Amino acid sequence: MKDWGRKVGPLTGLVIVFALFSLLRPGSFPTAGNIELMLLQTAVVGTGALGMTIVIVSGGIDLSVGSMVALSTVTIALLLNIGVSPLAAAVGGVAAGAFCGSLIGFLVTRLRLAPFIATLAMWGALRGAAKGLANEQVIVAPSTWLNNLLNVLTDDQKWMIVPPGVWLMLILACIVGAFLNYTRLGRHIVAVGSNEQTARLCGISVERTKLVVYMLGSGFAALAGVLQFSYLTVGDPTTGTGMELDIIAAVVIGGASLSGGEGRVLGSLVGALIMTVVANGSTKMELPNWVQEIVTGGIIIAAVALDRYRHRRME
């Protein structure tokens, strides 16, 4: 019962910013078309935030996800160009992500690097790999159904309610949420984040758990890359610059603790939505970009400060 505020806190924030912009721009903001657009704009960051939630709950951090998104778009474009089927190309992109995640896992568990350092290194290395693979150019790819994941729905597609990319994000969110809460491995991840030594004492293989965590984190980043590719329709080695910070911000606004053990998938999605709503609403208000950025900063501070306050009251 005490955790109640924790669960609805971010959601209340979302309702408030949504209501605020609806009041200020009743004609253009709360329309069906604009809501669909905002969901589309959230899909990439939201999907990345699923993996980041797992990483942060385990007590880690992943700074390489923005570079991973770029590497994933490049991989998909290259695979499509050599004639691979779209599905296989997407799977290839995600597999590249899982591979890079296993590298991070190796650095963290075998070389005992702090996750911040290991993924800072990968942040640079993966960006470089993407540029190298792409010859520092945008890679044009043949048009396939992959390009339609994040299109605004046409009239005869309205039965889908929201575009397939958004469905992908929502369904995966449910799966990841259930994974963390209702599976043995998920509970082990939470335990490692809450107290690594306790986990070890209880016979949990901390190393193996962390390896899975970083594979999932980078895997979801690569999946976000699939959506980003769909959005761009090309492989772009410079895309997703700074996206890791948006993703981390979404998870933090959603109520996760950077010291591990706490975090909710639904909260992270809501966090990502809050950021989109603020950006979209500010555009509708014709506020300049820098105002949006300051407001986003303010929201991060408010979310974490509220959370701290609630924590203090509980103790």
Add this chain to the structure above:
Amino acid sequence: MKSRGTEEMKPRAVYLEMKGIRKSFGATHALDGVDLRVQAGQVLALVGENGAGKSTLMKILSGVLHPDAGGMMLDGKPYTPRNPHDARLAGVAMVYQELSLAPHLSVTENIMLGMEPANFGVVNRSEARRLALDALAQLGHSDIPPNVPVGRLSVAERQIVEIGRALAIGCRVLVLDEPTSSLTAADIERLFVLIRRLRDQGKAIIYISHFLEEVKKISDRFVVLRDGRSVGEGKTKSTPLKRVVTLMVGREVTDFYPRSRRKSGDVILRANDLTGEAKPVAASFELHRGEVLGIAGLMGAGRSELLRTIFGLEPIRRGEIKLGVYSGPASPSLRWTQGMGMVSEDRKNEGLAMGLSVADNVTLSRLTGFGPAGMVFPRRQNQSASTWMDKLQIRCQGPGQRVIHLSGGNQQKVAIARLLHHDVDVFLLDEPTKGIDIGSKVEIYRLIDELAKRGKSVLFVSSYVPELLGVCDRVAVMSRGHLHRARPAKSLDESEAMMEATGAL
């Protein structure tokens, strides 16, 4: 018991007085009318079980919390600190259980922290050093080098630095909260010498401790807190310990160490010349089914390392372990499946995941049987945890409550419940009664006795020899990494065990 009449005739005035202190958090009355008086040049022991309100009272004294009702007088003037800084300025200093020093800063810097002598913002280093040396000299510990980072000092030395900090601000009332919980016997003696010295310098000292033997040794008077009230006070010398315990618990404690008829069976755990990284050194012992084997010794003798090596948390250099039919070293996860579980000495940092629920902590080592194919249904998990909560009488709001909100005794029961949930045969218990109240201690003794009766085996490490002699069938003493031969608890007495532990035997 009450000796107020005689004291009021003494010439020395009451130095610090707390009267009718009340404090509520929501619906719970943490303090419900507490009176406490201490004079200059006196050591007052504040005793009580966990949750009796000792720490709340001291938080009020040091300005962290504000009382709902009641008042405080310091040196004849009303004393109402708004925050800890206020309290320090008034001369009330706390030395907490968990020391609050900056490990990277030097001894001098730590002692002068927050009140460095400075000219235009530039620290006057020689003056700071002089003041720090002064404080250390007052404590009779000029041997502590002032320029060394505190992180390189021993726990006992750090504590002296902390007390030095209190002196440097000119404290008149010094509160020591469980100061001996991580000290060796020799260091405790030195600390007592220091406390007497400060007392003779005219400081008023409040000494909080679970160890009544220490209270007996160091204090002049005592106050007992129970359920947020002061239920008794008196002169330490003329009050038998048993009386103090009765006041603390609120009832007569008759059967402190329950012991039913047990029958030892075959050997279930055997160590041969077991040698770890630094400790243990060539340890050999046998543990039988239905037996409680105690490991006594001083802090740092290698008792925890012995358990950790057996459990696979630390590497084995040489020697062999045989657990039932399994021989050789194993990881903790393998040990669990082989039917062995361990309760860590460090409840907060290793034993429990403080942020997780009671149910999660109880079931963490074995999350099977709560659903198909690796699934964990919280309802089943909670059901399973609830049975252990009932059996061990863990007092909490429910299986979903986070363990951080539980009292120390209940937290420890959660840690032990994990082994019961896993249904292990061999229990490695490292200081299972450390820092918990007497009521919970007795419940844990009772549980250990019941386990042994049911044919389980317990390896029981403790620094408190009387409980080992009371609970165990045999006791082995460890000193400097070496494990002495186990002997029947009946044939040992405390001084003998201590002699062996200090290497005098």
